Amino acid sequence: MPQKKSTENESAFKNWINEALVRRMAAHIQQHYPSFDSKGFIQVSHELPKLEMKPRMRLICDFLKTHLPSEYPKALKILLKAARQPKSGVDPLKGFDLWAFTEFVQRYGLEHFEASMNALHTLTQKFTAEFAVRPFIIHNQERTLKQLMLWSQDPSEHVRRWVSEGTRPRLPWGELLRSFIKDPRPALELLEELKYDDSLYVRKSVANHLNDITKDHPELVIKTLKRWLKDCPKEHKDKIDWITRHALRTQVKAGNPKALQLLGYHTEAVVKLHDLKLAPQTVKTGGHLEMSFALSSTQNATVVVDYAIHYKKSNGSHSAKVFKLSNKDLKAKERMDFTKKHSFRPVTTRVLYPGAHVLEIFVNGKSLGKASFTLK
Numbered sequence: 001m002p003q004k005k006s007t008e009n010e011s012a013f014k015n016w017i018n019e020a021l022v023r024r025m026a027a028h029i030q031q032h033y034p035s036f037d038s039k040g041f042i043q044v045s046h047e048l049p050k051l052e053m054k055p056r057m058r059l060i061c062d063f064l065k066t067h068l069p070s071e072y073p074k075a076l077k078i079l080l081k082a083a084r085q086p087k088s089g090v091d092p093l094k095g096f097d098l099w100a101f102t103e104f105v106q107r108y109g110l111e112h113f114e115a116s117m118n119a120l121h122t123l124t125q126k127f128t129a130e131f132a133v134r135p136f137i138i139h140n141q142e143r144t145l146k147q148l149m150l151w152s153q154d155p156s157e158h159v160r161r162w163v164s165e166g167t168r169p170r171l172p173w174g175e176l177l178r179s180f181i182k183d184p185r186p187a188l189e190l191l192e193e194l195k196y197d198d199s200l201y202v203r204k205s206v207a208n209h210l211n212d213i214t215k216d217h218p219e220l221v222i223k224t225l226k227r228w229l230k231d232c233p234k235e236h237k238d239k240i241d242w243i244t245r246h247a248l249r250t251q252v253k254a255g256n257p258k259a260l261q262l263l264g265y266h267t268e269a270v271v272k273l274h275d276l277k278l279a280p281q282t283v284k285t286g287g288h289l290e291m292s293f294a295l296s297s298t299q300n301a302t303v304v305v306d307y308a309i310h311y312k313k314s315n316g317s318h319s320a321k322v323f324k325l326s327n328k329d330l331k332a333k334e335r336m337d338f339t340k341k342h343s344f345r346p347v348t349t350r351v352l353y354p355g356a357h358v359l360e361i362f363v364n365g366k367s368l369g370k371a372s373f374t375l376k
Contacts, residue, residue, distance in 0.1 A: 014051075014053035016096065017048060018048060019042070019048070022041070022044055024093065024097070025082070025097070026038040027087050027090045028083075029041075029078060032078050032081040036067060044059055044060055057103060058100075061100045061107060064101075065107075065108065073112060076104075076105065076109065076112075076115060076119055079104060080119055080122060093126075094127065095126070099127060101127075102123050102124075102127065102129050102131065102132035103132065105120055110139050110140075113140065117136065117144070117147055120132055120133055120162075121159060124158055124159060124162040125156050125158045125159060128158070128162060129166065130168075130174065131174050131175070133162070134174055134175045134177060135175070137167065138175070141186070145167075145186055145189075148166070149193065152190055152193040153193070157197075157199040157202055160202045161199070163193075164209050165205045165208075165209070167190060168187075168209045169181045169184060169187070169212050171212070188224065195228060195236075195243065196240075200242075204246070206243055207245075208246070210224070210248075211246065211250055214248065214259075218251050218258075219258075221247060222248070225262060228240045228244070229262075249324075253306055253362075255362070255364060255365015255366055256365065260365065263304075266302055266303065269301035269303070269330075271363045271364070271368065272295065272297075273293055273361055274293065274294040274295070275294055276292075277291070277292050278371050281373050282373065282376055283344055283374070283376070284344075284375075285346065286345055287343075288342060288344065289344065290342075291338075291359060292339045292340075293361060293369075294337045294338065295336050296335045297330040297332060297333075297334075300329070300330070300331055301330045301332075302328070303328055304324075304364055305327070305361070306322050306362040306363075306365075307323055307361050307362065308320045308323070308362065309357060310358035310359075311350065312354075312356060312357055312375070314353055316355075321350075322362070354374075355375065356372055357373055359371050
């Protein structure tokens with residue numbers, strides 16, 4: 001099942017999966033299935049307010065199963081017609097409106113491969129099917145990858161992006177693809193077909209996919225990107241440069257010297273930190289911490305500058321979160337000043353606990369210094 005992780009997006013979306021959406025679904029479905037029990041289906045809306053986002057969507061999917069024909073192919077045809085041929089006078093279903101439809105396919109369509117994959121091909125052009133394709137990969141990896149390889153050349157950028165996004169080993173909100181976590185090379189073959197794609201939308205997914213792989217196989221990704229950079233035609237160099245920068249962002253934060261060198265950062269330069277100051281020393285929740293410091297280098301150097309906040313946890317220990325600050329060209333023996341404000345506004349993704357916190361400065365992945373402050 002999708003990984004459990006609370007986000008601001010989830011909080012916003014859950015209230016959007018509501019009675020109005022259910023009524024629109026019912027209207028569009030009934031147009032193509034006149035015996036559809038709209039009144040019974042709409043009863044699901046009474047249960048939605050007490051549920052979070054994904055349980056809301058899954059409950060709607062349960063009600064679709066109950067109120068549509070028991071034969072999956074018949075039910076699927078009705079849902080596709082409802083998505084493609086909206087009822088006149090009713091807002092069409094689009095975007096996240098269709099999540100329950102893709103859930104229906106992944107939950108009930110595994111034994112109907114061709115019909116289900118063709119349905120996902122249609123639906124992903126209206127709402128991404130990146131979550132729904134994953135059970136098909138797990139259930140029948142070879143056949144699914146063969147079909148996705150064909151669709152890597154699809155005219156629709158939404159379909160081509162889906163080919164990459166749906167096969168990411170660690171897709172946020174998505175079921176883990178453990179076989180690709182262990183060996184990502186089968187999915188890498190798909191990325192080979194997409195790396196020169198004209199759509200930034202597609203190339204961004206390729207970069208994110210590679211970034212996923214770096215968390216388990218950094219050497220494989222660095223080797224692949226080196227080859228791409230070496231072999232790419234001149235007209236595609238900018239595309240591969242962009243993919244490389246974004247694909248290696250996790251490794252840059254981790255200070256992987258091979259990743260830094262591939263991106264042109266000078267890991268051999270000696271960079272020093274000067275005059276690290278924090279203000280105020282005691283930060284109120286909802287306020288800001290301002291940091292200031294300077295860097296100098298023994299030689300001309302291109303560097304990536306990050307900082308980490310070591311947040312206090314409920315048990316008194318600390319957990320570090322790294323934030324990107326800047327990429328700079330430092331001239332030999334010259335001093336460069338940096339300032340940054342960091343917000344401590346409460347967010348749904350992190351609980352803030354009062355007490356001692358630590359800020360740490362990183363250059364090319366190496367820690368250069370720390371300073372403490374208090375949150376209250």
